[in-house]
Amino acid sequence: MSQNILLIEDDLSYATAIREALTDSDHGTFQVEWVRHCIEGLERLVKSGRQEKHRPDGIAAVLADLFLADSHGIGTFDRLFCAAPQIPIVVLSGTQDEEIAKLAVEHGAQDYLLKTKFDGDSFPKALASMVERAANAEALFEEKERAQVTLNSIGDGVMSIDVWAHVTYLNTVAETLTGWTREEAAGRPLAEVFRVIDSTSRQAVQNPMLLAIRQNKTVGLTPNCVLVRRDGFEAAIEDSAAPIHDRRGHVTGAVMVFHDVSAARALSARMSYLAQHDSLTDLPNRILLKDRLTQSMSLAQRHRQKLAVLYLDVDRFKHINDSLGHGIGDRVLQSVAQRLLTCVRSSDTVSRHGGDEFVIILADAVHAQDAMVSVDKILLALAAPHLVEQHDLSITASVGIAIYPDDGTDAETLMKHADFAMLHAKDSGRNNFQFFKPEMNVRALERHSLESGLRQALEQQQFVLHYQPKINLETGAIVGAEALIRWRHPQRGLVAPGHFIPVAEECGSIVPISRWVLREGCRQARAWQDAGLPPLRIAINISAVELRSKDYVATVRTILAETGLDPRHLELELTESFLMHDSKSAAAVLHELKGMGVQLALDDFGTGYSSLSYLKRFPIDILKIDQSFVHDLTTDADNASMVRAVISMGESLRMRVVAEGVETREQLDFLHEHACPEGQGFYFSHPVVAGEFSQLLGRSAVEPRSLQVY
Ligand code: C2E
Ligand code: MG
Numbered sequence: 001m002s003q004n005i006l007l008i009e010d011d012l013s014y015a016t017a018i019r020e021a022l023t024d025s026d027h028g029t030f031q032v033e034w035v036r037h038c039i040e041g042l043e044r045l046v047k048s049g050r051q052e053k054h055r056p057d058g059i060a061a062v063l064a065d066l067f068l069a070d071s072h073g074i075g076t077f078d079r080l081f082c083a084a085p086q087i088p089i090v091v092l093s094g095t096q097d098e099e100i101a102k103l104a105v106e107h108g109a110q111d112y113l114l115k116t117k118f119d120g121d122s123f124p125k126a127l128a129s130m131v132e133r134a135a136n137a138e139a140l141f142e143e144k145e146r147a148q149v150t151l152n153s154i155g156d157g158v159m160s161i162d163v164w165a166h167v168t169y170l171n172t173v174a175e176t177l178t179g180w181t182r183e184e185a186a187g188r189p190l191a192e193v194f195r196v197i198d199s200t201s202r203q204a205v206q207n208p209m210l211l212a213i214r215q216n217k218t219v220g221l222t223p224n225c226v227l228v229r230r231d232g233f234e235a236a237i238e239d240s241a242a243p244i245h246d247r248r249g250h251v252t253g254a255v256m257v258f259h260d261v262s263a264a265r266a267l268s269a270r271m272s273y274l275a276q277h278d279s280l281t282d283l284p285n286r287i288l289l290k291d292r293l294t295q296s297m298s299l300a301q302r303h304r305q306k307l308a309v310l311y312l313d314v315d316r317f318k319h320i321n322d323s324l325g326h327g328i329g330d331r332v333l334q335s336v337a338q339r340l341l342t343c344v345r346s347s348d349t350v351s352r353h354g355g356d357e358f359v360i361i362l363a364d365a366v367h368a369q370d371a372m373v374s375v376d377k378i379l380l381a382l383a384a385p386h387l388v389e390q391h392d393l394s395i396t397a398s399v400g401i402a403i404y405p406d407d408g409t410d411a412e413t414l415m416k417h418a419d420f421a422m423l424h425a426k427d428s429g430r431n432n433f434q435f436f437k438p439e440m441n442v443r444a445l446e447r448h449s450l451e452s453g454l455r456q457a458l459e460q461q462q463f464v465l466h467y468q469p470k471i472n473l474e475t476g477a478i479v480g481a482e483a484l485i486r487w488r489h490p491q492r493g494l495v496a497p498g499h500f501i502p503v504a505e506e507c508g509s510i511v512p513i514s515r516w517v518l519r520e521g522c523r524q525a526r527a528w529q530d531a532g533l534p535p536l537r538i539a540i541n542i543s544a545v546e547l548r549s550k551d552y553v554a555t556v557r558t559i560l561a562e563t564g565l566d567p568r569h570l571e572l573e574l575t576e577s578f579l580m581h582d583s584k585s586a587a588a589v590l591h592e593l594k595g596m597g598v599q600l601a602l603d604d605f606g607t608g609y610s611s612l613s614y615l616k617r618f619p620i621d622i623l624k625i626d627q628s629f630v631h632d633l634t635t636d637a638d639n640a641s642m643v644r645a646v647i648s649m650g651e652s653l654r655m656r657v658v659a660e661g662v663e664t665r666e667q668l669d670f671l672h673e674h675a676c677p678e679g680q681g682f683y684f685s686h687p688v689v690a691g692e693f694s695q696l697l698g699r700s701a702v703e704p705r706s707l708q709v710y
């Protein structure tokens, strides 16, 4: 390829000589563009900019006389150089101007040629090699620049040192991370520019570049290290280093790549925190608890000490959750967590085990007595009212205690035994604590067998309904019957619903059982009618669990159709907790049932949290005053006024009021006196089997007051 040479010369004969020498040369083909004035040369150079250099019309070199008609001396050179600094310029000079030519070389000219020494033979060769050298230098410069740009554009810090551990290079990221500029750092000892310490011990750690040089191999990450920036700021980093070799394979230094991992380390610390803590209360969760318990046990073993595990369950928490909603339930749990924390020492662990269960490790419980003192303190602390939104809630809890090593030598067994003891505390009337005893294992097994027994009870027809009459207190006539389930257990005999309904609700078998009760109750009521007995309302207890199941209304409709019972004769007894929980959908279900003609009764009224204004939202027909109020009616003035209030409230809301648990003549008289419309209780009759109930019903038809002398 021919090279374009720009010749700027106003001496015609000299210009001609140069053109001739270059055009017919053995040392490459040259195209000479000749101009006479500096301005023309400048124009040509500007056109042949950096981009055009490799194009056919690009200029490879400039030969310039500095004394032209339009420009004189060194200024000529400076102008040309300024227009195209990347193109090599050779100055053509007369002997008297040699000093200026030398000055031009200092200003950046490749060389100068004295016109008197011009030799048409050797000149082309010299020019060709000069052009080549200039091109190589330019290529090298470009490559270096490209490497520089690459190093600066990667996200990692890059830094290098020589064998004496003096800094030779930093890229931009390394400048930011160390706080040193490349110029400031160059030549300084590595330890001054790059200070790394261990994040835990805070001792200086060996720089991997020094290791790379010493061992002549790539060195991986230094774990857990922190870079201390020039201004003292600390950033967690990861680094790795490799030796640099010269062409003969000798180590001449090392290069290190490193990056800031503070954010990643903070994130992973946060993740591991979240995995070990409960998000609601921020207490350690099951996983961390197990860790801590195992640790505490090995410590206790070493010091031949005991420790206590407390399993705490909030009493009737489900009731709070169902009646006041999960939002308030959550706040109660947070409040419980706070109180628990105030009761223990810093060496103890309070954890949430899920739901309303908390597990506490008392690491310093040397004697069982110490655990007892702590539990007393805990129960007392929980008992003070918890103010959540406008509710003043009183909370109690049941606690089971297991002692290491007496009740178990591994975390799992200890926790299981503390749990059994807690269940025992629940059974013993709640709001108390129990130490684990080996017999409790047996009780836990019993519960397990209860659950599996329940699953078979339906198909083996072990359930039976008893009926308890509801009496019109004015006339003495039976106006209704409450169906109450019993379980004829092959080994245990007749089991009362209080012993298995809560278990059935928890394990899900309540739904099929309830369907059976509804069908059997409706069938029986219809059978009594068919037998010519006076029509009555059959009352069925429903649990909140089944009312919330989607197809409940459809089930009731189907069963009524199947049994042929008029919906007016069906009464469903529900509890306040169902209304309070998700009251919108509760109201919708109740309105649907009401629309079918079914009567709705609110059972155990007075024991929940519902208020009068709340009740008005629901289509309730009947209020059943809870037996606890009726029980002390004649001895407790508060209960008496409560009963009076419910009776008159029922009257004004047009709800029928039924007093439950009437056991004595005095109670009956009181209710009669205050015009309570209906009553139910042992005073009239215990719940009885269907056959017996038919007889009561038959007698009541003839002589309505017969039951009241029972
Ligand atoms: P409840 O609906 O409030 O039923 C009244 C309970 O009081 C019955 O207990 C009854 O035997 C008892 N009782 C009646 N009169 C008196 C009295 O004068 N004095 C005393 N001390 N008690 C009296 P039971 O049959 O043990 O039932 C207990 C609870 O079990 C029921 O309370 C009800 O909530 C639930 N239950 C019963 N049958 C079913 C059922 O088929 N399904 C559902 N979900 N729950 C049921
Ligand atoms: Mg009931």
Ligand code: MG
Binding pocket: 603, 604, 624, 626, 627, 660
């Ligand atoms: Mg009741």
